[in-house]
Amino acid sequence: MSLELKIALVQSALIWEDPDANRAMFAKKIAAIRSSVDLIVLPEMFTTGFTMSPKNIASSEGSKTVKWMQRISREKNVAITGSIVFTENDENYNRLFFCFPNGKYEEYDKKHTFTLAGEHEVYTAGKSKLIVQYKGFKLKPLICYDLRFxxxxxxxxxxxxxxxVANWPKPRIDAWDTLLKARAIENMSYCIGVNRIGLDNLGHEYSGHSAVYDTLGNQISYSEDEEILYATLVKQHIDSTRNKLKFLEDRDDFNLI
Known part of the structure; x- marks a missing residue:
């Protein structure tokens, strides 16, 4: 029997720069998720919205949210991931946490900070990739603007x-749709994109379009509404596609320096 990974994507509006309110809001949404889910995915900066004013967020909020994620992960026996504003050693990061039900977690700092919004001026860019091993699957989590690279x-x-995980605005949503599909096809992997919806306090509008694509770029889940999306990822689909179509064996060999 092939391995399966059942995922829930939480597409939601966010409350501007209010971690307590966002945690309470997401706690209610998560409580309604099916018990059979293996992984819950939240948007980018899910406790604040895409703020370029990390000074408005208490430095203790990052650790508080990680503990909140750990508690939910343990109670629901499910992994949970999303990015938040995180302050460490007087540096601010757009940091993704992947929390496991056993209380452990792994982290990834956004590599490509969004210069158009000045993110590079207030958040320190990450330098390292992350590969997460979970329930027989290897996952590579990235954040929003990383999609363009x-x-x-x-x-x-x-x-x-x-x-x-993203806060990808409506005016450029066609790029989001196109690039998610392209990343699935060129990498012969499932591709998951979780975006927010609604308006932020800067007047930017977000239209969702959270989606899941299979290894051939077929869309298997999609929504523009405030809701929870579900999808089941099947290991056999990955293996059979790659065995039949050996495109990854012809990929360019390179090193990042």
Whole structure:
């Protein structure tokens, strides 16, 4: 019997720069998720919205949210991931946490900070990739603007799933749709994209379009509404596609320096 990974994507509006309110809101949404889910995915900066004012967020909020994620992960026996504003050693990061039910977690700092919004001026860019091993699957989590850079996303680690959490605005949503599908096809992996919806306090509108694509770029889940999306990822689909179509064996060999 092939391995399966059942995922829930939480597409939601966010409350501007209010971690307590966002944690309470997401706690209610998560409580309604089916008990059979293996992984819950939240948007980018899910406790604040895409703020360029990390000084408005208490430095203790990052650790508080990680503990909140750990508690939910343990109670529901499910992994949970999403990115938050995180302050460490007087540096601010757009940091993704992947929390496991056993209380452990792994982290990834956004590599490509969004210069158009000045993110590079207030958040320190990450330098390292992350591959998460979970329930027989290898996942590569990335954050929003990373989607535009195929070299950083390239499947050199033979991962099974590439995952993006985002605050991707409506005016450029066609690029989001196109690039998610492209990342699935070129890397022969499942591709997950979780976006927010609604307006933020800066007047930016977000239209969702959270989606899941299979290894051939077929869309298997999609929504523009405030809701929870579900999908089941099947290891046999990955293996059979790659065995039949050996495109990854012809990929360019390169090293990032």
């Amino acid at each position: 195929p070299v950083w996303s390239r499947n050199t680690e033979d991962y099974d799933i590439i995952l993006y």
